[in-house]
Amino acid sequence: MYITIMKTYVLPAIRLTLIFAIFFCAIYTFIVMASSMLVPEKFSFGKMNNGYYYSIGQKFSSDKYFWSRPSAVEYNAAASGGSNKGPSNPDYLHSVQLRIDTLLHYNSDIELSDIPSDIVTASGSGLDPHISVQAAMIQVPRISKIRKVSPDILKKTIKDLTEKPMFGIFGTEKIHVLTLNLALDSISHF
Amino acid sequence: MVPELLGIVCVFFLSVICSIPLGKYISKVFLYEYTRLDIVFNRLDRWIITLSGIDATRQMTWKDHVKSLLYINGVWFFLSMAVLMNMSHLPLNPDGNPSMSFDLAFNTSVSFITNTNLQHYSGETGLSYLGQLILMLWQFLSAASGITVCAVVFMAMKETKSEAFGNFYSIFIRSCTRILFPLAIVTAILFLFNGMPMTFEGKDSITTLQGEQQYISRGPVAAFTAIKHLGTNGGGFYGVNSAHPLENPNYFTAIIQMIAQTIIPMGLVFALGYMLKNKKFSRMIFGVMTVGFIILVTPTIISEMQGNPNITAMGIQQTMGNMEGKEIRFGSGLSGYWSIITTVISTGSVNAMHDSFMPLSTMNQLLAMMVNGFYGGCGVGFLNFYIFIILAVFISGLMVGRTPEFLGKKVEAKEIKIAMLIALLHPFLILKGTALATALPDYTTASLSNPGFHGFSQILYEFTSSSANNGSGLEGLGDNTPFWNIACGIVMVLARYLPIIGPIAIAGILANKKYIPESNGTLKTDTPTFGLMIFAVIIIITTLSFFPALTLGPVAEYFSLIK
16 A cells, blocks of 8 residues: 555655756756846846946935935845835834934925925835935935035936836836936036 | 826736737647647656656546645655755855744745745845755746646546546646746746846845945846746745845836736636637636726725825825835836735735735735635636636526536535535635634734734734735734744645645546536526626625624724724
8 A cells, every 4th residue: 555655656756856856946047047148238137337236226315415215124135124014003104204304304495295205115125226206306405505516407417317117108207316326426526 | 197007907918918828828738739849848748757757648536636746745845844944054055044943944845835935034044045946946846736736627627527537747747847947938038138136146245335335135036036926926035025126126027027927827717718618618717807806906006006194194295105115116006906916816926015005905915815716826726716616506506496517517515515615714714813813912912013903914914825825925924933834834734735625526526427418408607697606606705704804904904094
C-alpha cells in the first residue's frame, strides 16, 4: 500500500518538483538575466550618470530644495513602508495637521486652501519620487526668496519639467522631485 | 478627472481583449490540439516527463487527481520549510538576512504553496535571494496547479459518461511550460525595459543630493514580479509590493501588471466556451462576473477620488483624492481600480496601502474576497463560481419543479451537499477566525495599528484574505506573531484544498452519470435569466453570511466619518 503510494505519487512528485526547480529558478531566471543585459542604458534601472537612482525618491527637507512627500520610513530604500493608518485614525489626522502647520510656517506666503493633500500625506512605499505640480508651485515663493531667483524662472522650470499623462489619459500630471532639484541647482548654485 | 477615468476604462478593455485569444490558446493546450509553439514545447515536455518518471498517459479518476495534487503540494511544503528555515546558511544571501522562525516559515510556505502569498515578513529584510527564488518557484507551481484542477473540471464537464478523464501531471506540465513560462518571459522583458531591477547583487548605497546616506535594496525583481501577477499570486519582492518604485516604476508597468493578473482567470472562462463548444455559456459566466466586478469597482474609485472628509475639514485641497498610502504616479483612481482587481482576482498585490483606503473601499475589497468568484484566482476562481452554478441549478430546478440538470447530467442530493458545504466553508473560516481573534485580545490587540472600527476591519480583513487565498492585507496589522502565523496558516490550508476537492468531486460524479439529451423541459444554463439566478445566489449567500461582520467594521467606520 505505502509502496504503491510512494511509487505512483510521492517519488514522481519529488522528481517533478526538482526538475521544475531547475527549470524556473535557474533557466527562467537566467533567460531574464540575460535579457537584462540587452536593455539599453537609458531604460535600465541602474544608476544614472550622476550616481542617483531615478526611480527611488530621496528625502528633501532642506529649505533650499523643493520638498518631497512625507515618508513613513524616512526614504529608507532598504525597508520600504507606508503609514498604514486608517482614514479615521486620530494619530494620523494629528500628524497631517502638524505637517500642514509646518508647511505654512516655512511657506508663509501661501494660503491654507492652496495646499494639495499629497504634500502632507505619506506615500505607500515611502519612496515616492514625485510630487503634484501644485505641491511644487506652493514652494516657489520660499525657494525664490532663499535662492534669490525670480519666481517666474522657477515657475517656468516647473512647467518645463511637468510630466503629462501618457496619451493624455494614462496617468497623472506630476513632477519628478530629484530632476527638479537638480535643475534648481544648475540655475543657482547654493 | 475624466481623462483619468477614461484611462482606467481602457485598461479594463485591454485586459478583456488580451484574454480572448489567450482563452482560445489555453483551450488548445487543454485539448492537446496543435499550436505553433509545439515545435519547442513537445520536446521539452517529453524531457520533463521522462526525467521525472511519470506515467503521463494514465487517465485518472477524480480521486486520483486529488491525490496527485495533495502529494505534490506536500513535497513543496517540506522543501519550502527546509529552505526558509536555513536561509542564513545557504548561498545567495548578500545582505545577510536571517532564517525564518518555525511559525513564520510555516505561514510563508503554506501561503505561497496555496497561491495566497500572505506575507508576514518584509522582502527586503526577511528573505535571501535563494528564499525569493524558491518562493518564485511556488508562484509558478501553485498557479499551474490551480490551472490544472480547473482544466480537470472542464474535462469532466465535457465527458458524456466516463469515470476517468485527463492526466493530472500531463496537464500540470503543459500549464507550466506552455501557459505560464512564455507569458512570464514576455512580461519580465517588458518590465526590464521599464527599469525594473534584475540582479543578484546586494544593497547599494548612495549619497542623496541633500547629502544623506541612502541604502537601496535590489534583486531579481523583474523575473519575480512577472509571475507574481500572471499566476495571481501577489506576493511582492519588496515589503510594499507593487507600490515600490522598483517593483512598479511607472504607469505603463502598472497597466501591464493589471492586465497580467486578469488574463489567465478571464482567459479560462473563454477557454471553457471553446472546450464545450458553447461560447454562449462562457459569455454568460463572464457577464455575471463582470457585472459583479463593476458593482464593486465603481464606488471604490469614486470614494478614493473624492478623498477623506477629515482631511477636507482641515481646509486643504484634495483634488488628487485620498493620497495617504498612494503613489503620485498612479493616482487615487487607478489605485482604487487596482485594489478591486487584486481582490476579485485572488492576487493580493497592492499598488497602494489598503489600510489607508476609505471605509467604503475597504468594504468593497472585503466583499470581493468574500465572493471570491468574480474572475477569481488562477483556476480556483472558476471552481468557486462552479459551486455557485451548481447551487443555482438546484434552486432553479426546485422553482420549476423538475429534477435539476446541468449540461445533460442530473444533479442529485450528494452533489448539492458537497456544494453547500463548500459554499459555507468560506464564511465559516472567516467568521470563526475573526471571532477567535477578537475573543483572545491578549494575542491580538497589541498587533492592531488602528483603534476602533478600523482595528476590527484589520482582523476581519486578515482572515478574509487568508480564506480567499488572496494575500493582501491591512498591513498595519503586526502579524508576525505565532498566533497570526499559525491561525492564518491553518485557514489558508483548509480554504485552498477543500474548495478544490469539492468541485472536482462534483464534476467527477457528474461525469460518470448517464448523459440525458436536451429536451423542451431542460433548464437552459446559458441564458441571461440563468445568469441572473447565479448572481442572486451569490448575493444571498454573501450578504447573509457577512453583512453583520461588515457592519461592525467598514460600515460603522463610514458612518463615523460622515458624522
